[in-house]
Structure formats: structure tokens, C-alpha cells
Amino acid sequence: TQLLKQSPQFLSIQEGENLTVYCNSSSVFSSLQWYRQEPGEGPVLLVTVVTGGEVKKLKRLTFQFGDARKDSSLHITAAQTGDTGLYLCAGALSGGSNYKLTFGKGTLLTVNP
Amino acid sequence: DADVTQTPRNRITKTGKRIMLECSQTKGHDRMYWYRQDPGLGLRLIYYSFDVKDINKGEISDGYSVSRQAQAKFSLSLESAIPNQTALYFCATSHSDSYGYTFGSGTRLTVV
Numbered sequence: 001t002q003l004l005k006q007s008p009q010f011l012s013i014q015e016g017e018n019l020t021v022y023c024n025s026s027s028v029f030s031s032l033q034w035y036r037q038e039p040g041e042g043p044v045l046l047v048t049v050v051t052g053g054e055v056k057k058l059k060r061l062t063f064q065f066g067d068a069r070k071d072s073s074l075h076i077t078a079a080q081t082g083d084t085g086l087y088l089c090a091g092a093l094s095g096g097s098n099y100k101l102t103f104g105k106g107t108l109l110t111v112n113p
Numbered sequence: 114d115a116d117v118t119q120t121p122r123n124r125i126t127k128t129g130k131r132i133m134l135e136c137s138q139t140k141g142h143d144r145m146y147w148y149r150q151d152p153g154l155g156l157r158l159i160y161y162s163f164d165v166k167d168i169n170k171g172e173i174s175d176g177y178s179v180s181r182q183a184q185a186k187f188s189l190s191l192e193s194a195i196p197n198q199t200a201l202y203f204c205a206t207s208h209s210d211s212y213g214y215t216f217g218s219g220t221r222l223t224v225v
Binding site: 031033035040041042043044045048050088090092100101103104105106 | 153205213
């Protein structure tokens with residue numbers, strides 16, 4: 001059973017376009033994180049959201065945690081080729097500990113020049 | 114230098130051989146983890162450790178063992194490598210007071 005489902009699995013867009021990727025679950029999470037992984041490297045933490053309804057911005061990236069803390073989205077405005085990578089969401093289940101994360105399988109984003 | 118260093122970066126080994134992957138960190142984090150990443154399967158937890166005396170199995174620990182030699186060092190061993198252990202292996206660290214993992218750059222292991 002896939003606890004965190006990410007969609008779409010693959011996304012290929014042109015530079016300058018906007019996009020949104022999703023991370024959904026039927027479980028409640030106490031916190032949720034987004035990572036970006038580039039080829040040949042480990043995932044790098046982008047953001048952590050902990051409050052239902054929370055919105056965080058990181059330059060052109062906007063992260064939202066659902067009100068019920070079961071889902072999250074990542075919106076990129078005016079995508080650049082440097083945004084290319086695998087985007088992973090990871091969550092700590094509510095009632096569990098923040099140390100044990102469950103990872104989604106990721107959205108592979110390609111931004112074409 | 115990287116906060117989390119994994120060695121080797123790439124390794125090809127034969128079926129049945131014992132192999133050790135090493136991880137060291139300069140973050141001062143108390144928690145360390147080993148994951149493997151496979152296409153279509155994502156990141157799966159092999160083992161994790163809260164401190165030198167605390168080792169825990171993850172979801173796919175069969176065929177693997179670990180050693181936490183010091184707070185900064187956590188190694189993963191494959192006692193008798195088999196081809197389906199071919200994967201990208203990541204070490205990660207975290208602090209008990211904060212969210213988020215710091216990952217190493219990974220070891221690409223091929224078992225032939």
C-alpha cells in the first residue's frame with residue numbers, strides 16, 4: 001500500500017510555464033516535507049510544513065499543506081531548466097515521531113529550454 | 114566538505130561477496146538512516162539508529178546489517194550480495210529536535 005501518492009509521475013514542460021504537483025494520502029501527517037533530487041545526488045530538503053492550511057514560499061516555489069493534513073501541493077511559477085529534477089514528498093504520520101518519514105515515489109520534472 | 118559523506122560512490126561486486134558501505138557526517142546529528150532507492154519503488158528504509166547503542170530495522174532489513182561505530186559514523190553491510198540488491202543507497206541524518214533529513218550523495222551498487 002502506497003501511503004503517499006504523488007502525481008503526476010512524470011511531467012515535461014517548457015521553460016516559463018507554471019506547474020503544480022501533488023502529494024496525497026488517506027492518512028493524517030504531523031508534518032510533511034518536500035525534497036528535490038538531481039541525477040547522481042541525494043535528495044535536498046526544500047521545505048517542511050506542519051500546520052494544516054499552511055502555505056510557504058521559496059522564491060518561485062509555493063508549498064501548501066492541506067487543511068486536514070492529508071495532502072500537499074507544490075506549485076512552481078515560471079519554471080526554469082534548473083528546476084529539473086525528482087520532487088519527493090515525505091511525511092511523518094500523526095501520532096508517530098518526526099524521525100520516521102514515509103516517502104512518496106516522486107514526480108520527475110523536466111523543464112525544456 | 115559535504116555534511117554527509119558516503120563511500121564508495123560507485124561499486125561493482127560479485128554475487129556472494131561481502132561489501133560495506135560507509136557513511137560519516139559532520140552535522141552533529143544524533144539520528145542516522147540507510148535507504149535504498151529503486152526505480153518505481155522510491156526510497157525504502159533499511160535501518161535506522163538514534164544513537165550509538167540504538168539500532169532499529171526498517172522495512173527491508175533482510176540481507177543487510179549495520180554498525181554505528183560512533184555518533185558520526187554509520188556503516189551498512191551486505192553479508193552475501195545478491196543481484197536484487199543492485200540499487201542506489203543513501204545515508205541520511207537528522208536531529209531529534211528538528212524536521213528534515215540531510216542526505217549523502219549516494220552509493221550506486223551493482224551486484225553481478
